[in-house]
Every structure is written in structure tokens, then in C-alpha cells.
Amino acid sequence: MSIVTLTDVVKTYPPASRGGAPVVAIDSVSLDVEQGDVYGIIGYSGAGKSTLIRLVNALEKTTSGSIIVNGRDVTTLRERDLRAVRGDIGMIFQQFNLFNSKTVARNVAYPLEVAGRPSAEIRQRVDELLDFVGLADKARNYPDQLSGGQKQRVGIARALATSPALLLADEATSALDPETTGEVLALLERVNRELGVTIILITHEMDVIRSLATKVAVMDGGRIVERGDVFDVFSNPQNAASARFVQTVVQGIPTAAEVDALRARHAGRIVTFSFRDGDSSQAQVFLDLAEAGVGFELVYGGINDIRGRAFGHLTLALTGPNAAIDGVLARISQRSLVTEAN
């Protein structure tokens, strides 16, 4: 079941100078997020992803198109009704955006106070949430006494206060160091798995997508240029922008410059074998090479695991008689993708 459906969404900003053309931030985006998804939206800064996520809870007004959240079109609601909708959508931020004048407990309580819940219920819920994020002992501390990772965990607790079905994560780990990033991602994974919360996360870090998302959309210039299961996009990106992102975490087929560097250190022909789960086995490739009397050395690449499915590119330096190499490459290329550097 869809929890968020965007149809032909456009967002333009007034021109920067009088008489100029309006700035198009979001250019006709349609997107369907299913209940239980962790939907990653990746793009460089300026791609429009930050704007897109703010349209979902109507922090920014949509110019045209419709955005259905939990069955209601947020683009047609009045400000007063939108407040109720926003209260049922959690949001976390890159800079955490905690209230520095309030204790951790009061930060987490805030959305509940806004929703007008009775104070006994608020106290109980705050305790529950701080337990969930592992910060029960920090309830009386102020945000400036916490580390970055702890602040984001408070942010997550606050975002979950009203038990929303949807959580919006705006670059939630971009201000954190790698270790803390892992901690926060693990917590978000629990939020999705244990609480069943649907998460839309935007990021410019492919690693975040790889470790958390089930689906991904790649944004470039205000448009979604590619979307699909994370495994599919990672193992076989169709778009140039997507391929650039995938390259940041996956060593693919070496570029011409990398091939030159490899040639300087290794003798033989440089050949890349691409593997995708199921369609060929590494063992068979190595067996074929050995049978043909071709020597090989692994010089570049690696195998990646995404949610239990493996793919990758292994680049080998092959040595031996040219005829034997040609023969075996022809045989292997019937089963999997073989790319030889020229």
C-alpha cells in the first residue's frame, strides 16, 4: 500500500532578479513510496532533494502536482489542517535542530505537547522513547552536553514521539563521523524493522543508501533520473549520474587512467569480469582460466553485498598465449559480462 504518492510535482521559486525566469527546483517528479519502504533519494547538493522532502510535509508549498500522504492531498490543505498532518509525520535533520533551551526530555515531549496530549501520557511516552534510543540516562541533560550521535538519537526520539507512520530524514548522518553514522543508521534500521515506520531519506552519501535503503531514486537537476531496487541500481546503473554515485562506493570497471596505472605495475592483458548474483559463478570463471592454462592475478575491484545479494567487478591481469586467452574469454562471455581494457 502506498503511503506517499507524488504525481507530476513541480516546485518553482520566484526569479532571483526582477524579470528573470523562475527557478525550477523540482521538475515534474512522480514517486510512489510503499508502506514499510526505506526509500533513499540521492543527489548532489542543488539537485532538489532537500526541497522535495519538504514538500511531503508541506514545509514548502508545492507549485503544481499532487502529494498524497496517508490518503490526504497535502497540496490542497489549509495551513491549520496541515499542522495536524505534520504532527503525524516525523522529521530529522542534518544539524539535528534540537531546542537548546530545553532538556532532552522536553525536546522529545515537544510534539506531544503540540498535539495536546495529557502530561501523564507524555511522561510515559518520553521514557519509552528515550529507552528505545538508549538515552534514558540523559533525560535531564541539555543538548549542548551531548555528542553529535546522541543529539541525532534525541532527534529521532522526538520525531517518533507521536508514533508517526512516516519518517523524513534530511541528510540525517551527513554531520556525523563514520562510526556515529553507523550507530544512527543501525537505529534507523530498527525504527523501520521493529516499529514498521516508513522512511524517506535524502542523502548525498551512497554508503547510507547501501546500508539502509530498500529502494533508491537518483535526483539530478530537479528530476528523478533513475529509480528502482537498491540492488538493481547499484549493480547496473542506467544513468550517468547514478553511475557516478555508484562509483563512489563500488569499484567498477577501471577507467582509462586506472588501466594505465595497472599496466605500469602488472604484466598481461587487463580484463574485467562483472558478476551479478545468480548469473555466473566466480569459481567457474577461475576454473575456466586455469584449464586454459591462463595465468591470472587479481588487480582491481571487489564483490559487494547488498541486503544479502552479491555483485561486483573483478579486474584480472591475464598472462599466457594470446590464442588461449581469446578462447577462454569467448567462453566466459557467453555467461557473464567481460570487458577488456584496450
Added chain:
Amino acid sequence: MERLLDLLPDLGEATVETLYIVVISLFFGGIGGLVIGLGLYTTRAGSLFENRVAFTLLNILVNVFRPIPFIIFIAAVQPLARLAVGTGIGNSALIFAISLGAAFGISRIVEQNLLTVSPGVIEAARAAGAGPFRIIRTVILPEALGPLILGYTFVFVAIVDMSAVGGYIGGGGIGNFAIQYGYRQFNPAVTWAAVLVIILLVQLVQFSGNALARRILRR
């Protein structure tokens, strides 16, 4: 020196009078400044009640009144004082003039301090479903409270300064005391005594303001 000793009870009375004028003016001017400052802050581009016309009008209003030298301002608003407090002279008229004049100055201090609140926390409050008035009350003012206290402490000192010309329209206070008994009677010791009282008063208030702000900022 002997003359000064004779005048000590009058100095004490003048000090109490100054405190009375300053505290009441700070109260009314402080509220007025807070309201105008909130108006400036919330109507500016990108803020909660973004409204170019209202912002421009408020901005011009503040810019027109703020730079008028107080001794001229006090005379200029005398007709208004007659309307508001029923008299154009004495402490009541003085308090009226200070409150009005200070409100414009305070509004800028309030505006500047509110601008230090990160737009991110306001966005977080909006995302939690809070409306603009709730955000002002529960987020913007508490987040800016430390700097606001320092701002109001600064204003207290400025108001002590403004109150010193009270004698000009028949008001009292330390300023009047120093002019009347010190300057006009060629008795510098009396003037210096008044200066000393003012220094002590200002130090005390600045010290308390700093301590309070530090407590709120927990630094």
C-alpha cells in the same frame, strides 16, 4: 564635603527616584520594544508572518524615532505625554518619554537577538505541527532568552542615561540631583558622589544580568 554630608538624604531619595523611573520605564519600554521587535522579526522575508509592507513600515518607524537625541525627543513628545499621562512635566511625563523612546531602541535589540535563533529549530517546531504563535512562545523566545537578558541589561544602562536629563522637564533622580546641587552650586564633590552612585548601580545591574544570562546559557 560637609555640604555633601548634609545632602546625603537627598542623594538617597534621588537614587530611589532614579530606580523608580528606570524600572517603570524599562517595564513599559521593554514590553513595547518586545512587541515591535517581534513585529520586525516575524514580518521579515522568510519568517513566520512574512509581510513586506508591514516590515517596511515598522522598519521606517523605528529608523525615524530611534536616532532622535533624547533631550530633543523628550520635548517633542510633550503633547503626547499630556494626552497619555495627563501632564507634560514631572516624573510621569519623563517615564512616558523614556518608555516610548526606549521601545524603538529595544525593538532593534530584540530583533537582532531573535535573529540568532537558528532557522533549523523553527523548522523542527513547524515539522512537529506547531503554529506560529506557539513557536514564538515555546521556541523563539526561550531559545533567545540568554542574549535577550544581556540586551535588556544593556538597555537598563541606557535608560539610566536617559533618565539623567529628567530635570529638564521637572523630573527628579540622580541626574537632576547632580546638576542642581553639584554643577549649579559649584560643588564637584556632590557631582562626583552622584557619579559614584550611578557607577555602583550600573555595575550591580550589569553583574546580575551577566550572571542570569550565564545561568540560562549554562556556559
